[in-house]
Amino acid sequence: QVGDKVMVLARSGLWQEVVNVPVSQTFPMPEGMSFEEAAALLVNYITAYMILFDFGNLRPNQSVLIHMAAGGVGTAAIQLCKTVENVTIFGTASASKHDSLRESGVAHPIDYRTVDYAEEVRKVSPKGVDIVLDPLGGSDTSKAFNLLKPMGKLITYGVANLLTGQKKNLMAMAKTWWNQFSITALQLLHQNKAVCGYHLGYMDEEVELLSSVVAKLVNLYSQGKIKPKIDSVWPFDQVAEAMKQMQEKKNVGKVILVPEAPKEESKKAEN
Numbered sequence: 001q002v003g004d005k006v007m008v009l010a011r012s013g014l015w016q017e018v019v020n021v022p023v024s025q026t027f028p029m030p031e032g033m034s035f036e037e038a039a040a041l042l043v044n045y046i047t048a049y050m051i052l053f054d055f056g057n058l059r060p061n062q063s064v065l066i067h068m069a070a071g072g073v074g075t076a077a078i079q080l081c082k083t084v085e086n087v088t089i090f091g092t093a094s095a096s097k098h099d100s101l102r103e104s105g106v107a108h109p110i111d112y113r114t115v116d117y118a119e120e121v122r123k124v125s126p127k128g129v130d131i132v133l134d135p136l137g138g139s140d141t142s143k144a145f146n147l148l149k150p151m152g153k154l155i156t157y158g159v160a161n162l163l164t165g166q167k168k169n170l171m172a173m174a175k176t177w178w179n180q181f182s183i184t185a186l187q188l189l190h191q192n193k194a195v196c197g198y199h200l201g202y203m204d205e206e207v208e209l210l211s212s213v214v215a216k217l218v219n220l221y222s223q224g225k226i227k228p229k230i231d232s233v234w235p236f237d238q239v240a241e242a243m244k245q246m247q248e249k250k251n252v253g254k255v256i257l258v259p260e261a262p263k264e265e266s267k268k269a270e271n
Helices: 035-055 072-081 095-104 117-124 139-146 170-178 185-191 207-222 236-247 263-270
Strands: 006-008 026-028 063-066 088-092 108-110 129-134 148-156 194-197 230-235 254-258
Touching (some): 035 072, 035 129, 035 148, 035 194, 035 230, 072 095, 072 129, 088 117, 117 139, 139 148, 230 236, 236 254
Parallel strands (some): 063 088, 088 108
Antiparallel strands (some): 006 026
């Protein structure tokens, strides 16, 4: 109804003060949730939930490798893993984020910049892991597949390796594209492994499915089992700085845009 506080899903066009979205893509905010948390919840937690539970079939005593573990989907996935008993989490992130990851429940943080993460995983778990969340693409998808235990599941949901810094490096992009993982049905049969692809943006029509996932997430939020991690909040006129925060991989959690500076900052500016 008019005046309700809602969370919304939209493919694009949310970096503005007023937006139109279909009613089917709006969801009531649960009691006690801030607008910043609402902005951080849907895309990341729906993605993490469906990858881990619908595709990954995560169960007690399993192990999961989460890449970009300090990012939006990564932090959501860690929290959701903690709702299942005795799940061992491996997470890749730069060394400065490891303490934060340990606090949130990552048993084995790995600095992908200084060591081979596949080797580090095998030191702890020689057989590999049950589930790999792959937002990287390129040759990393092959490494992920090889890290799976028998009956393991690889869910690929992005190609972050195509983003190579501030300027487009066409050679690097071509190399990533060339190294993109490919496998036949017969190879899968011999390996006893699964490969899944996930893209929330192509689920616009799946209203009932998404609504059921959001209902589960709202329930988990209300129980205090999940809570969106906000890295920082930026007004629209500082969008370049907000993007830089992500590009330089400084964020732990979500970077949020708001139409204007938070009131405390406005008061400081006036003083």
